[in-house]
Amino acid sequence: MIDAKNITFTYDEEEPKKYVLKGLDLHIKRGSFVAVLGHNGSGKSTLAKTFNGILLPSGGTVYVAGMDTKDETKIFDIRSTAGMVFQNPDNQMVAAIVEDEVAFAPENLGVEPSEIRRRVDECLETVNMSEFAKSSPSRLSGGQKQRIAIAAVLAMEPECIILDEPTAMLDPKGRSEVIKTIKELNKSRNMTVVLITHFMEEAAIADRVVVMNHGRIEMDDTPSKIFSQVEKIKELGLDVPQVTELVFELKKQGIDLPSDIITIEECHRAILEKLKKGTKND
């Protein structure tokens, strides 16, 4: 779906030190759910912006569904294939009424009015916001606004959706609403998802986690394999879920537990087994 080949990026060509991306290769498969982690300034946001041609790499090439993002004649095809949702829900809304917001992209693409109507209704339904079609976004919660932003991207009928820290400014309820919506899109529609996030629990639900550090890819594996390396993750300025840390601490004290635990369910099962086994031997 997305293919980044040896890309570099700098905002300032003169200063080689200031390269934000320092040569990285990344291939994102169609239908996959990839989480990108990294501390602030690791280059993850910049990377995301090269995926739909908002930023063009200083060196190397990014292909979106086979199209080179440098190809100006294809820029609208690229942007409607790889839609993008941003961090601040307030700053990405153009219209003062929800349904007009969702209609914005297809209107730009010159889609027929009746078809726009159909897409708007369908996309609002998908993110579960149909009842707010006529509301003003300023009266919605953060989570609702981000769902509208997702619907507004879906209205382009993209194959891939890139989300740049979509939950950073939301409360826990809003966060879980947005994550649920994203997961559903990936599962039921086979939509390719690239989720950039600071929240480890969100990365834990992806199929694949890419960890960025100083403009390079530091780790790239399944969530359980990534988070089981507790010390390395912390060294990179990141965190692991509390249960993973607990298992890590227990293992350090000589208790034998599987190292790839990242959810409460897994941890619960593993500890319960330990405790039950003890009583059985009794």
Place this chain on the structure above:
Amino acid sequence: MFKDITIGQYVDGNSVIHRMDARVKILLSILYIILLFVIDSIALYAVFGVFTAFLVIISRVPFKYIIKGLKPMLYILIFTAVINLFVTGGETVLWQSSLWKGLKITKEGLTIAVQMVLRLVFLVIGTSLLTLTTTPIMLTDGIEKLLKPLDAVKVPSHEIAMMMTIAIRFIPTLSEETEKIIKAQKARGADFESGNIIKRTKAMVPILVPLFISAFKRADDLAIAMDSRCYNSGKKRTRMKQMKMTWIDAAASGVMIAFSVFVIIIQRF
């Protein structure tokens, strides 16, 4: 305080006025405003009041929204009334200050003060009614369509309409933000209420700098978000909601034109 601004707020509904074509509504609102400045007799203001009340009733916009729109105008209204009341000279003196002879109220002053206040009140009600019954996008689309003929003389009708759309969208966001910044600086002991003009102007810096920075950041973010959704300043753009004129527009225009003719005739004689 900023939340009281009703311009840019839309009240969903299905009244005759809601269903009118935005272009027609804008043109008729302009006609309404012109009439407001043509008339100058108290009797005609009464007629105007009845007509405006009629419009509010058929629009089915809750009355409290109309009042809310007038509330922030209160000080301007009082100010206008006081200035006109005391500054306008005239023959018939109704009241004169015993301390200072220059301070007096004349019949002419009173008439002008009442007229000015009524004009402002009707102006606000009329324009609020337009924005309360028209979605912002329809309003700006309407303006864009009306300005379209001027493209020939290089008026960027689409860009003007887009700017207005964004402005309307960001009024609530920025007003909320302003309130928050004011509170945050107050929490650090900032004082906006005392001192002379220079001191007070200086006191605005801690509000304005953060506000500008945030507005620029928002503009930047918005531009990227619009780019990402393939915005290309109006080229080959379509619209979800098509504007169509119906018999309602014809009827409304008829009523409004008849009313205007009536007002102008009365005014003349």
Place this chain on the structure above:
Amino acid sequence: MIKVTGLTYIYQQGMPFEKKAVDNVSFEIPTGDFLAIIGHTGSGKSTLIQHFNALLKPTQGKIEIDGIDVTDPKTNLMEIRKNVGLVFQYPEHQLFEETVYKDIAFGPKNMELSDSEIEKRVKSSALAVGLSEELLQKSPFELSGGQKRRAAIAGVLSMSPKVMILDEPTAGLDPKGRDEILGELSTLHKQNPDMTILFVSHSMEDVAKLAEHVLVMDHGRIAMHGTTSEVFAKSGELKKIGLDVPQITELTHRLIKDGIDIRPDIYTVKFASEIYKNLIKEAENV
């Protein structure tokens, strides 16, 4: 000591959008407490905290801080704001001066302190939030996100308040930035036993790490108020009002449901690993 009595606040009273944000709330906070205020968005937390430094005047009720009624219109506002520092959400959005130094000095300057005293305070509060001295002469807009946040917190700290209130101090930061702020708050609390610190948070993990007491708000009322372990021990009630508990607490409560005998008030990884280690070793050795 802070004493809140029958506090009620109604937004836009008599208007179409009238809303009771805080509803007849009474509680006490002892001096030197480290209190977390939790509750979902719209539960009244933000409205409540703006009463402590008189940014909002209650519709009813009062707040006394060390015997001074801060809700009394006759109380000197400057006196209140000197004693009660409030750091808003995303406080870095309020930075405005040319240099970090001047920005941190804004509060003390408004208090009309002497230049030498201002300098002393700027330096000590910058130190307290971990900003090095050479950063002080930089423009605040050159700093990184985490540094900006800390500079903004220093801007309130420099007023040397007796009560320090922070609205979601870690919102939007990456894990490293989050841990830095939490660490500084914890140090601040240890070094200033007389300073009362209140913070609003959505992150139960942060609350678990820092707070001594927790106040839970729901629909403008107080749903719970107790020590951190007392509050987290009642995970059922927290969930009922739509709040989470730390993962560790959730895990423990699930194990309790399975009939395992563990204390319910576990909420930090450190404590949990101690308890679970013993539990598992015991089970293995039997």
